[in-house]
Amino acid sequence: MSAETQTPGRTNWWLTGLMIFLSLSILVPLYLVVVTALKTPDQLTGAGFDLPSPVTFGNFGEAWRLTDFPRSALNSALITVGAVTLTLLTNSMVAYAIARNMHKKLFKGLFYYFIAALFVPFPILMLTVAKLTAQLNLDNQVGLVLLYVVFGLSFNVFVFVAYIHSIPRELEEAAIVDGANTWTVFWKVIFPLLRPMNATVGIITCVWAWNDFMLPLIILSDPRAATLPLQQYVFQSQFSTNFTVAFASYLLAMVPLLLVYVLAQRWVISGVTRGAIK
Structure with a gap:
């Protein structure tokens, strides 16, 4: 089917999949950075995708001081x-x-x-x-x-x-x-x-x-x-x-x-x- 005869509003799944992949390549590392910054060193186990429990904001104060x-x-x-x-x-x-x-x-x-x-x-x-x-x-x-x-x-x-x-x-x-x-x-x-x-x-x-x-x-x-x-x-x-x-x-x-x-x-x-x- 040519581009002129395609149904209006039809989803381009190849392009959609590419956009999802590119979005995840940015969002996943950003998620890891955020959750790691809110954890204690003892919580850094496995793949690191787990949410921090409990949430630790002291890392930001320590980073502020050390840098x-x-x-x-x-x-x-x-x-x-x-x-x-x-x-x-x-x-x-x-x-x-x-x-x-x-x-x-x-x-x-x-x-x-x-x-x-x-x-x-x-x-x-x-x-x-x-x-x-x-x-x-x-x-x-x-x-x-x-x-x-x-x-x-x-x-x-x-x-x-x-x-x-x-x-x-x-x-x-x-x-x-x-x-x-x-x-x-x-x-x-x-x-x-x-x-x-x-x-x-x-x-x-x-x-x-x-x-x-x-x-x-x-x-x-x-x-x-x-x-x-x-x-x-x-x-x-x-x-x-x-x-x-x-x-x-x-x-x-x-x-x-x-x-x-x-x-x-x-x-x-x-x-x-x-x-x-x-």
Whole structure:
């Protein structure tokens, strides 16, 4: 039976089964994290699917204390906000310059150069980056923010350029006729239209900077500047892992990201809707 003759409202069981499987791949691990965070170490037996009896909320207090949660969360927040802000401001400008000058060999070569950088594994650069940041006195939070901006440039330019190509040039030409220069055209015309893509890039950068463990580990030299992922490493030792307190700490660290994601998701929907109305 062809797609045109199918009965309206007929259920696609293959697609439904796939969606159920993908949902379970997220919900089951999340369930295990929650129930483990509410258990005592003595209750961690079997597969771990049993509900906690009794429920223990003391793991969250212990996680708060061991990770010095207020300070480490503030460190992560400062780095994340700095990385997201600089990424959106600088990467969008670079992408705009490339997108509107793709007919020139220099800008076209830069575009392919950034794309090629996506295929360079980070471990190859890791030791060099650590040595250079130490020599430049950037083994701190400022250096970490700059690295997130630089390392995210390749992917962000790729997605920004594709989106900018969909923006009609007539909008820029009309602004130029009214006396606007290139700087004004970007900030007054192009950047507001990039809101859906800014939200997307912002979410990706936020999740990366907040959850990243490797870059803070090799860059930060001051223990007082440690981020949440670094502090959470205290739950692991050579012979054992404190799963109950560790999972409670992971849930605490997940709350700010969930709030950011819900807010940014609304921006994406709002931006797409405004674009459709225009």
